[in-house]
Amino acid sequence: xxxxxxxxxxxxxxxxxxxxxxxxxxxxLVKSPDFSPLDKDLLAAxxxxxxxxxxxxxxQDTDTHDFVIRMIRYCTPRxxxxxxxxxxxxxxxxxxxxxxxxxxxxxxxxxxAALTRFEEKGRPFNGKLGxxxxxxxxxxxxxxxxxxxxxGYCTSEQGATKGLNYVYIPGGFKSCIPLEPGQKAWATN
Amino acid sequence: xxxxxxxxxxxAIVVGSxxxxxxxxxxxxxxxxxxxxxxxxxxxxxIKDYPTASxxxxxxxxxxxxxxxxxxxxxxRTAYGDAGSTxxxxxxxxxxxxxxxxxxxxxxxxxxxxxxxTWGRQTYRLSDLDFEANLRDGHGVDWPIRYKDLAxxxxxxxxxxxxxxxxxxxxxxxxxxxxxxxxxNCIEDHFSRSVRSRFSDRIVTNxxxxxxxxxxxxxxxxxxxxxxxxxxxxxxxxxxxxxxxPAAAATGKLTLQPDSIVLExxxxxxxxxxxxxxxxxxxxxxxxxxxxxVIFLNASTIATAALLLNSTSxxxxxxxxxxxxxxxxxxxxxxxxxxxxxxxxxxxxEYYFGRKPxxxxxxxxxxxxxxxxxxxxxxxxxxxxxxxxxxxxENAVRLQGFGQDFKKQLLQPGPWIMWVGGWGETLxxxxxxxxxxxxxxxxxxxxLVKIAFEYHDNEKNMSKDILxxxxxxxxxAGFTNIxxxxxxxxxxxxxxxxxxxxxxRDPKSSVLNGFNQMxxxxxxxxxxxxxxxxxxxxxxxxxxMALTARACDYAVSELKKGNL
Numbered sequence: 001x002x003x004x005x006x007x008x009x010x011x012x013x014x015x016x017x018x019x020x021x022x023x024x025x026x027x028x029l030v031k032s033p034d035f036s037p038l039d040k041d042l043l044a045a046x047x048x049x050x051x052x053x054x055x056x057x058x059x060q061d062t063d064t065h066d067f068v069i070r071m072i073r074y075c076t077p078r079x080x081x082x083x084x085x086x087x088x089x090x091x092x093x094x095x096x097x098x099x100x101x102x103x104x105x106x107x108x109x110x111x112x113a114a115l116t117r118f119e120e121k122g123r124p125f126n127g128k129l130g131x132x133x134x135x136x137x138x139x140x141x142x143x144x145x146x147x148x149x150x151x152g153y154c155t156s157e158q159g160a161t162k163g164l165n166y167v168y169i170p171g172g173f174k175s176c177i178p179l180e181p182g183q184k185a186w187a188t189n
Numbered sequence: 190x191x192x193x194x195x196x197x198x199x200x201a202i203v204v205g206s207x208x209x210x211x212x213x214x215x216x217x218x219x220x221x222x223x224x225x226x227x228x229x230x231x232x233x234x235x236i237k238d239y240p241t242a243s244x245x246x247x248x249x250x251x252x253x254x255x256x257x258x259x260x261x262x263x264x265x266r267t268a269y270g271d272a273g274s275t276x277x278x279x280x281x282x283x284x285x286x287x288x289x290x291x292x293x294x295x296x297x298x299x300x301x302x303x304x305x306x307t308w309g310r311q312t313y314r315l316s317d318l319d320f321e322a323n324l325r326d327g328h329g330v331d332w333p334i335r336y337k338d339l340a341x342x343x344x345x346x347x348x349x350x351x352x353x354x355x356x357x358x359x360x361x362x363x364x365x366x367x368x369x370x371x372x373x374n375c376i377e378d379h380f381s382r383s384v385r386s387r388f389s390d391r392i393v394t395n396x397x398x399x400x401x402x403x404x405x406x407x408x409x410x411x412x413x414x415x416x417x418x419x420x421x422x423x424x425x426x427x428x429x430x431x432x433x434x435p436a437a438a439a440t441g442k443l444t445l446q447p448d449s450i451v452l453e454x455x456x457x458x459x460x461x462x463x464x465x466x467x468x469x470x471x472x473x474x475x476x477x478x479x480x481x482x483v484i485f486l487n488a489s490t491i492a493t494a495a496l497l498l499n500s501t502s503x504x505x506x507x508x509x510x511x512x513x514x515x516x517x518x519x520x521x522x523x524x525x526x527x528x529x530x531x532x533x534x535x536x537x538x539e540y541y542f543g544r545k546p547x548x549x550x551x552x553x554x555x556x557x558x559x560x561x562x563x564x565x566x567x568x569x570x571x572x573x574x575x576x577x578x579x580x581x582x583e584n585a586v587r588l589q590g591f592g593q594d595f596k597k598q599l600l601q602p603g604p605w606i607m608w609v610g611g612w613g614e615t616l617x618x619x620x621x622x623x624x625x626x627x628x629x630x631x632x633x634x635x636x637l638v639k640i641a642f643e644y645h646d647n648e649k650n651m652s653k654d655i656l657x658x659x660x661x662x663x664x665x666a667g668f669t670n671i672x673x674x675x676x677x678x679x680x681x682x683x684x685x686x687x688x689x690x691x692x693x694r695d696p697k698s699s700v701l702n703g704f705n706q707m708x709x710x711x712x713x714x715x716x717x718x719x720x721x722x723x724x725x726x727x728x729x730x731x732x733x734m735a736l737t738a739r740a741c742d743y744a745v746s747e748l749k750k751g752n753l
Contacts, residue, residue: 050591056600067252074256115591150585150599155246155253163600164581168245170413173543175372185580185602188246189415189544 067152079138087141207303210487211429216741230299239420313727333703351405354397376576383666413543526678528610548575579603
């Protein structure tokens, strides 16, 4: 079933007009989540693919995966928890079947290819249908992963002070100043 | 052991310690009255009780996110506060109220200082455009005062709280005595120049704010951390906790009593005066009475109306001082929910240092002259906005992909972006009202507050105009990727609720006179948002403070004349 159809069917399910297959899919979205796919090594690898270490610390250096796990457990609506946990399972089985090993042991190129695939797969539709999709089904796996990884990194001590430019107490305000070449953005606004 | 009546007798009682209650406390104490301030929430001492004020983002377990459990239990608290500031908003689950017809967002801060800790800090004077509005178009009743009655009190309040702003000599936004304004950044300045040159009927000015651009009365200056709603350890903005309550305490006349829920105002039928208040301790539920010659009610718009409605007696079956049946009616807010965000391609070599706590302000320009008169609605709106460069939060959404190149772009300043939104005047409708539900009680035995609120065509038509105007200003200033939104947010969202105990000239159609004194019970003064006869378009707290100072002056002179 393609996603466009799924959205229509799930909308109908919301109205109580459900075929058995749709009802199952709906259940998958709203059921009590099974957190067992929240594997620390897998998440550390996924976060690092999104924000790798370069001349500044990467996601692993900042324990961003721990933040992502806390967010999934405690700060994420039910449907998005399930989307995320399904996504973890799916990307793992994708890597197993295609590369014969779990994501965290894949090469950099394999990881990039796998995550690109999930980014494409989860991209919401444009316009109104996309909005309906997000409201009904919650954000997809890749968008959640990317959002939490960025948040976790940029609000971590290393990320804020080394990846970005964190000024604890500015003490004053300069309204218009030249941007130096290569200057990092402020960590907080 | 003292005499229980004498020990419980003060010259004045102030109910509530928020932005207006703090002012009443200061003014009454400084005029020599022994004043009891009753606050239903916990004590919050300036600096000492701001535990989150100096924390870094990584010091919070979920960074600044609220948990799903917290969001579910306390949707309003978590919509207004992040993990750094929820401590200053009440838990919805502990303080239920009933929303009739439509949702009404009642944001509360039950603690010493009330919402003066978390307010938006913007301060604008009303003008006669506002004070004459009801008379001109026949909605509500006429204000019993005009700008000239309040002008010197605006001066007085501003000179104490400190207001940073730019004089504009704009007819419908009176200037004050300002500290230097917080400067506009490059994009705000560009927007301002563009709007001023293309629209002769408009100005874009620096938001006027109580964030102090230099030290003032022992407080500040602002350190540009933009963490105001956690409480400011530098006293960089005005709050009761930082300013008025310490000033009141310094007189030696203040008794500040937290955890004290006022159940009702006591009425002495023979003297036709309020004699005091009945109070329950929020924790022990012990009930005590306190007495005074003059009583100021500053519990906030909805709570003050509820308190009067709950103060029934043989003489006042409809609630104290409520022969007019106006107590609880005419509830207003400023409607929000209409605005846009846009990008600007240019000025890529410019940046800023420090975190601005405010942005820009466009004062009302609609229905101010024959040339600006609309056929589809009366009154008008103010616009507020803020510009910045896209930083990681915005870049996270803007940028596709992941990996090394993505990271590089994510961590650099992106394009300039700006947001502008409308704050629209809401008319006083008699059916938008606060009542009590005698059948349902809170855990202190008080009847639950019931709020009925509905927007009408005037607000809906105005909101369409706001949107069209913002889009026009953005596109004429060369902005691109304009993303607008328009939906009437639930009322209450602006946290400018007002009007439920209105001032007016006639006791038959209003509750308070021109000095915020109850028409029917002369020793009660009400100077919180409930006194407002119309909503205007300006952020209202400055007006509450000015009205409070003026009412205190009047009350004390009446007291000395023996008229109370």
